[in-house]
Amino acid sequence: MIPVEFDYVKVTTIDQAIAALKSGGEDSKIISGGQSLLPVLRLRMADPSVLVDCGGIDEMLGVREDGDSITIGAATTHHAVMSSPLVQQHALLLAQATATVADPAIRHRGTSGGALAHADPAGDVPAAALALNASFTIAGPGGRRTVAAKDFFLDYFTTAVGPDEILVSFSIPKCDWGSHYAKFNRTAQAWAIVGVAAVVNVEGGVIKEARIGLTNMAPTAVRASTVEAALVGASSAADITAAAMHAADGTRATSDLHAKADYREHLARVITARAVRAASGI
Amino acid sequence: MAHITVTVDGTSYKGEVEPRKLLVHWLREDIGRVGTVVGCDTSNCGACTVLLNGRSVKSCSVLAVQADGCEVTTIQGLSDGSEWHPVQTAFKECHGLQCGYCTPGMVMATVDLLSENPTPSEQEIREGLEGNLCRCTGYHNIVKSVSYAADLMSAGPTKGAK
Numbered sequence: 001m002i003p004v005e006f007d008y009v010k011v012t013t014i015d016q017a018i019a020a021l022k023s024g025g026e027d028s029k030i031i032s033g034g035q036s037l038l039p040v041l042r043l044r045m046a047d048p049s050v051l052v053d054c055g056g057i058d059e060m061l062g063v064r065e066d067g068d069s070i071t072i073g074a075a076t077t078h079h080a081v082m083s084s085p086l087v088q089q090h091a092l093l094l095a096q097a098t099a100t101v102a103d104p105a106i107r108h109r110g111t112s113g114g115a116l117a118h119a120d121p122a123g124d125v126p127a128a129a130l131a132l133n134a135s136f137t138i139a140g141p142g143g144r145r146t147v148a149a150k151d152f153f154l155d156y157f158t159t160a161v162g163p164d165e166i167l168v169s170f171s172i173p174k175c176d177w178g179s180h181y182a183k184f185n186r187t188a189q190a191w192a193i194v195g196v197a198a199v200v201n202v203e204g205g206v207i208k209e210a211r212i213g214l215t216n217m218a219p220t221a222v223r224a225s226t227v228e229a230a231l232v233g234a235s236s237a238a239d240i241t242a243a244a245m246h247a248a249d250g251t252r253a254t255s256d257l258h259a260k261a262d263y264r265e266h267l268a269r270v271i272t273a274r275a276v277r278a279a280s281g282i
Numbered sequence: 283m284a285h286i287t288v289t290v291d292g293t294s295y296k297g298e299v300e301p302r303k304l305l306v307h308w309l310r311e312d313i314g315r316v317g318t319v320v321g322c323d324t325s326n327c328g329a330c331t332v333l334l335n336g337r338s339v340k341s342c343s344v345l346a347v348q349a350d351g352c353e354v355t356t357i358q359g360l361s362d363g364s365e366w367h368p369v370q371t372a373f374k375e376c377h378g379l380q381c382g383y384c385t386p387g388m389v390m391a392t393v394d395l396l397s398e399n400p401t402p403s404e405q406e407i408r409e410g411l412e413g414n415l416c417r418c419t420g421y422h423n424i425v426k427s428v429s430y431a432a433d434l435m436s437a438g439p440t441k442g443a444k
Contacts (some may be wrong), residue, residue: 103413
């Protein structure tokens with residue numbers, strides 16, 4: 001299958017990218033690894049007039065330490081993110097979730113920022129970013145702004161990044177809590193039917209605080225805030241299972257070929273308990 | 283049209299491509315590297331796997347213009363023609379193929395896997411090749427082939443002879 005015709009502009013700076021998006025008009029689209037966009041183009045589900053390739057912008061590449069947080073360039077590949085010692089040390093959950101994305105060849109091309117900006121509700125990276133309290137640096141014609149994770153994912157495939165803007169990087173406060181990403185899918189390289197990203201702070205065998213992101217339980221990744229509240233003080237597997245019974249509270253799971261909504265809700269409760277137990281060691 | 287210069291299997295090629303042209307189509311149609319095949323055309327099957335700057339990618343999911351200035355290795359670049367690559371030898375010895383359509387991608391994914399992990403466990407092999415589908419379902423011998431290739435490569439380069 002062959003995409004419709006488009007123009008292609010390769011840029012090397014953020015300013016060039018913003019200028020190219022402006023001159024391309026509303027039908028211009030950013031590409032980097034292209035692992036989400038190219039399948040869409042081949043199926044002709046989108047027909048952008050211009051692709052602005054941001055895969056070679058230095059500022060958008062790599063992982064760096066920024067005091068109490070780490071910053072990940074939006075065009076850093078999944079493979080580079082999950083192999084980064086900084087990510088493994090300070091944001092292990094992100095590495096764990098990224099390791100479940102698609103397959104090795106896709107992870108060599110696909111980018112973390114691309115997955116976040118694409119905001120597929122079944123994507124694995126957004127739930128981890130939510131649980132890790134990531135913040136997002138977005139550049140546009142009016143300058144740069146920072147958006148908190150809770151304000152970044154707006155709707156199905158829709159984020160706070162405007163059509164004339166670009167996601168430059170995202171930052172994660174260093175987190176040494178126990179973590180786990182549990183993904184339920186049927187076959188190799190398949191999308192998550194449900195996924196649960198959990199970071200848990202345990203002191204003396206008791207959960208002090210937990211943050212949990214859910215994949216594919218709503219039009220965007222969402223926090224399981226009722227579970228988070230119920231987990232405080234949990235010290236046994238039974239406590240965790242009881243708290244996880246709230247995992248589907250407030251979610252808006254959909255029915256599709258893979259699962260009906262009520263089955264997704266059941267999975268969310270079961271998988272949340274598993275993820276929290278693995279993350280907490282309880 | 284865009285100008286591109288890509289090194290494929292050690293030879294530099296210059297070309298004019300439409301931006302929408304996929305790397306796999308450029309390899310096959312423009313420069314005749316037909317060893318790389320198109321399987322599903324939906325990023326799922328991995329039959330079109332090549333190495334781009336040394337790492338495995340699905341060439342149906344890369345634009346040819348994005349490969350400008352890069353180095354591509356296809357299945358045809360693994361051997362110099364006189365001696366097989368040990369991964370090729372291993373797939374032959376262990377009969378790691380049935381119809382053979384997935385084989386170019388399986389071999390390239392294996393080369394990539396072993397470059398990062400020279401001694402993979404069976405689980406690591408299965409996970410390393412999860413992006414490559416064999417519709418004959420001949421996975422058992424493919425896994426054996428990868429394991430044997432790892433043995434050949436750790437034993438030294440001369441063991442790769444046919």
